[in-house]
Amino acid sequence: MPLQPVVKRSVSADVFEQIAADVLSGELPPGSTLPSERQLAEALGVSRPAVREALQRLAGAGLVAVRQGDATTVLDYRHGSGLEILPRLLIRDGVLEPAVARSILEVRLHSGPKIAELAAARLGRRRTAVGDDPGAAPRSDADAAVRGREIADGIVAAAEAVAAAADDPIAAQRAALTFWDHVVDAADSIVFRLMFTMLRAAYEPALAALAPVMSAEVGNAEAYRALAAAVTDGDPEEAAALARALLEPATTTLIEILTPEEQP
Template sequence: MELRPVRKTSASGAVFEQLIAELVAGGLEPGESLPAERALTESLSVNRGAVREALQRLAQAGLVEINHGEPTRALDYRQSAGLDLLGRLLFDRDGRLDIEVARSITEMRAAIGPDIARLAALRCRADMIPVFESIVDAMANAGGDLERLARIDLDFWDVLTDAADNIAYRLAFNSLRQTYEPMAGELTGVMAAELTDLDARRAIVAALHASDASAAESAARSLLARGSLAITEALAALEGGER
């Protein structure tokens, strides 16, 4: 592992960032021992408290296993980590997009979005319908500004996820949103067909108003398919260019 001394300010956070970057990049194989706390304090030029705090955060994230009296060992994050890791996996340490991770995120989005709409149609409160209508109106008034449409679209899905009243989907949406927002600027052009499809959003809102779960699911699936197809094609082009 190649570790660098860190500044004393936010020492535990800096230690955490270095260690998680190494673990995600494969600097340690699952089951392999991390350096001892003393070795980490010396190589990173921090105190033992900062190292211990960072290791605890890694354990909470499902990246390492801490057993007192034994070395701290790396875990296979594919088996033990949660969705919060997606953003870190999307780009490697050199800033290159991981195409497989991006494709996986796109597939997950296409899979859970329609079911969020289905549940929302079953559980949406009547007082939420005007909120959806105002969001769609705001998109109609965006004048084709894709960046503005992308921001409003996140609001649409945020409220739709609230209406679905499913905590697992809410947490998944939070993770997907945090992953998406840093690269929203690069994706708006790719997702233009989805972002400008107001008819599909109006169909979702109408289905919510009618408590028609099947129609809501179908409209959401149709809407998300537009963006998924465009992203998949863009990723395929990137993949072809790397060969």
């Protein structure tokens, strides 16, 4: 097998990962308390500063509540954490969690068309603001138009990259993620940007497992080209419709696979 870079982690990172895994698996349920810093340090064979740093990270991730002079309490991550924990929820001990995967797919299907719609609308607005002569527009508008052209060119190039990788489902999935990365840039929404970043981080470890189902979608070069054209032409309705048509078949199939049949 090809050599892989060795990932160096701090002791506190290892402590964080171990406790986070127990919280997310339910082994440490909400409302339970952790041992003291001293007890954790002794049990884990690490220093108290390492434990303290790990607990601060856990608190920052919304997994525990640390109170000075009081016990550290486990929180319900469903109400206190953000999307950054998705990668840990999606794959546990090397196994895909169906319910989490289904949730990600549902968000993908419903947010993708809206992102495409916003991208088309905002690229179209940039072009309308300066007309055919960016040089005659105010500097800020002209700069926005130049940036808009750069984003549009990136979307078109990314669609061609998906087409070029169509025969390799894993490479094509990566190219498709890059395509959507450019579309999210065009949508100019910080919330969608943060969502996409975390959803991508959760999705990428499962590329090989998803390849058989995703091959039809990422192998549909013409659909990506058509969507790129609608976005860069500034046609929001067409962009949203094409995005849904592109995403829906594989998403529906995967959700059906991941949803257990109801017992009679």
